[in-house]
Amino acid sequence: MNAIKYFLSITLLMAVITGCKKEKFDDVSFVNNVADPAKISVLFDITQDNTGLVTITPNGEGVSTFDVYYGDGGETFVKVAAGKNIEHKYAEGVYKVKIVGHGISGKTAEVNQSLTVSFMAPANLKTTVTTTGLAVTVGATADFETMFHVYYGDEATANPEPYDSFMQEQTATHNYPKAGTYTIRIVALSGGVATTTVEQIIKIGKQIDLPLAFDDSNFDYTTSDFGNNQSALATDPKNNTNKVLKVTKPAGAEVWAGTTLGTATGFATKIPVSPLNNKMTMRIYSPAAGLTIKLKLEEHANGKNTVETDAKTTIANAWETLTFDFNNPSAGTPALNAAFNYDKASVFFDFGTPGSGKVFYMDDLQMAIQIAQISLPVTFDAPNTDYTVTDFGNNNTVDANDPTLASNKVKKTTKPNGAEVWAGTTIGTPAGFSAKIPVTASYAKMSMRVYSTAAGLRVRLKIEDHNNGNISVETEAITTVANAWETLTFDLTAPFTGTPALNAANTYDKASVFFDFGTAGNGKVFYWDDVKFVPQPSSILGIPLDFQSATLNYAFTDFEGGAVTVVNNPSATGINTSTKVAKMVKNAGATYAGSYIALAGPIDFTKKTLKMKVYSPKVGAKVLLKVENLTDGSVSFEKEVLTTKANAWEELTFDYSAINTAKSYQKVVLIFDNGNVGDGSANFTYYFDDITLN
Incomplete structure (x- = not known):
């Protein structure tokens, strides 16, 4: 059956092939008709x-x-x-x-x-201009633009008409050489000649800050007048090289007319007023004495947060420095609140009086230098400290230079003819020391260096409660040399006969000294310095760390070229009259050559300010003080400060407020002149002493 099917298929295919005939298509005569x-x-x-x-x-x-x-x-x-x-x-x-x-x-x-x-001019041109100090940043958008050109209006540059090019979504930045008002021009380009241009006036300059003078061309000294006041930069009427602010209170000006310093955003940083840092000073040139000058501070973001106070001029047509105490605000105005961010200041000249054409000049607005209350140890060398003393019984005490070392500040007390047998001098003001003298029932020793004209003279020391003079204790020491310094020690646990006994429950925060006690004045002169509480000797190596003990082992471990030994104090003057100190020699080795000492136990960082006395051969040397865990060196904290004196003792302060007190630290590491390789010379020899927590 299959064979018959295949035979019929072949027969049919042959018939088709036989029936095909090829035809010719070579007639193109139709083209002639196209x-x-x-x-x-x-x-x-x-x-x-x-x-x-x-x-x-x-x-x-x-x-x-x-x-x-x-x-x-x-x-x-x-x-x-x-x-x-x-x-x-x-x-x-x-x-x-x-x-x-x-x-x-x-x-x-x-x-x-x-x-x-032909191209259309760009449309909907919008610009963004931001100024920061002396810099400007420019951006722009527009329809139908191809790019932008910006001309800064800065003729001080080499090209009289400089420009930058930028694309949409890009910016251009320019730094001006000085503060001022400039007109910038921003041009949006099309693909051809059509352009669209905008101009904008900008003020360039660093934002003002304290201390505020008017001499730096980098700052924007914009002011804002109100109540019809008029202010402008001017030349100092007494010094044509000095720039100041001139303020006129013209006829018709309000009694409250004034001038805000700076722009609406005020100063670059918060004005650092606080209950303990509450005074500002300003130099004023006034046309008359007895005029009220008001200084008002406020938050630029919240004008309700303010404080203001007044001062009066005392001279006419001359410069004077007025002090504004914000702990004593003007009557009926808000009190100082240290939680507020005061960052804006306004000055009211001749406040409370209508304008009459008076002209004022002002300069040098700044925080007043804060004078610290006296505290132990009393050295008379610490800056910005009130070393006032109070004489009684006809004593006479003045500031003086050490008779053996002119660079050392001391007090000089004369007991003149006619002075009482009990004539004396109270150390500091009637408020005494800033902190209680740390006496205990079993230990209370103080010392004082004295330069006396004779040996065998009685020197009495009395301590008391500045709030209650009936609470006191006093004792004596005897001079042993003449015309030379010596350190007298006063044991207050053994008071002088007939005087009150020491009571450690009392507060003793005031001290008085009586030279040649019991003898009427006859002109004797005494120099004195370094009144201090003598720390109780410790049997445990820890903080505070000094080098006075004859029994403790001050075992330092040196590394990379550092070498520490305990030696005699090379300069027992100024703030450090200790007999023993530590000496660090930085020999050739690593830039971080130093030494460390392991303490008997962890340092108690309840207080987080470390202080150390340093005697450096140069100013500006980096001193690194680091604490570490005894067994895990990765647990550590360090601070570095610079020396500010050469060949004199100074006390360096290391801020440890950020230390993690959950960790323990038993090692003290010291590196002097960090970053420089030592050579073992005197230029790389340092002394240090009295590492304390405050």
Whole structure:
């Protein structure tokens, strides 16, 4: 059955093949009847986005293809099929576009058509201008722009009209050489000649801050007057090299007319007033004495948070420094609140009086130097400390230089003829020391260096409660040398006969000294210095760390070239009259050469300010003080400060407020002149002493 099927299929195929016959198609006479190309034209569609994109659509009769010559350079062309178009980008200008139409007969026709491409001016130009100090940052957006140019209005540069270029979503930055008012011009460019321009006036300058003078050309000394006041920068009426602020309170000005210093945002940082740091000073040149000057501080973000106080001029037509105490605000005004962010200040000249044409000059607004209350040890060398003393019984005490070392400040007390046998001097003001003298029932020793004109003279020391003079204890020591310094020690647990006994439950915070006690004044002169509480000797190596013990083992471990030994004090003067100190020699080795000492137990960081006395051969040496865990060196904390004195004792302060007190620290590491390689010379020899927590 299958064989029959295959046979029939083959027979049918043969029949089909046999029946096919080839025919010839070589008659092209129909071409002679096709029309020649004619009526060639072109349509231009220009995209309205300033890209220069043009859609070219050629037309014509009897055309199969077109040659399109763009006309913007060269004789090249692009072929376009009939009924199609092509796109091309042009720069702004006028062009001759040639269209050549090709018929199927091989004949051609052409046309030249003018094309004008003109760009629209950019629209909706928006700029962003940000100033920071002497710098400006410019950004811009616009429709139909290709790029932006910015002209900074800065004629001080080499190019009289400099500009930067930037694209949309970019910015341009420029630094001005000095503060001032500038006109910047921002130009949005199209693809051609059409542009759009905006101008903006900007004020450039660093934001003012304290201390405020008016001499630095980098700062913006804008002021804001109110109540018809008038202010402007001017030349100091007494010094034509100094710039100041001149303020006129003209006729018609309000009684409350004033001037706000700086812009609306005030100072760059908060004014650091507090209950203990509450005074500001300002130099004033006034036309008359007895005029009220009001100084008002406020938060620029909240004008309700204010404090203000007054001062009065005392001289006319001369400079004077007025002090404004914000702990004593003006009557009826808010009290000082240290929680507020005072960062703006206004000055009211001749406050409370209508304007009459008075002219004032002001300069140098700043925080007043805060004078610290006296505290132990009393050295008379610490800066900004009130070393006032109070004489009684006709004593006479003055500031003086050490008779053996002119650089050391001391007190000089004369007991003149007619002075009482009990004549004396109270150390400090009647308020005494800033802290209680740390006496205990079993230990209370104080010392004082004395330079006496004779040996065998009685020197009495009395301590008391400054609030209650009936609470006191006093004792004596005897001078042993003449015309030389010696350290007298006063054991207050053994008071002088007939005087009250020591009571450790009492507060003793005031001290008085009586030279040549019991003898009437006869002109004897005494120099004295370094009144201190003598710390109780410790049997445990820890903080506070000094080097006075004869039994403790001050075992330092040196590394990388450092070498520490305990030696005699090379300069027992100023703030450190200890007999023993530590000496660090930085030999050749690593830049971080130093030494460490392991303490008997963890340091108690209840107090987080470490202090150390240092005697350095140079100013500006980096001193690193680091504490570590005894067994895990990764548990550590360090601070580095710079020396400020050469060949003199000073006390350096290390802020440990950020230390993690959950960890324990038993090692003290010291590196002097950190970052420099030592050579073992005197220039790399340091002394240190009295590492304490405060």
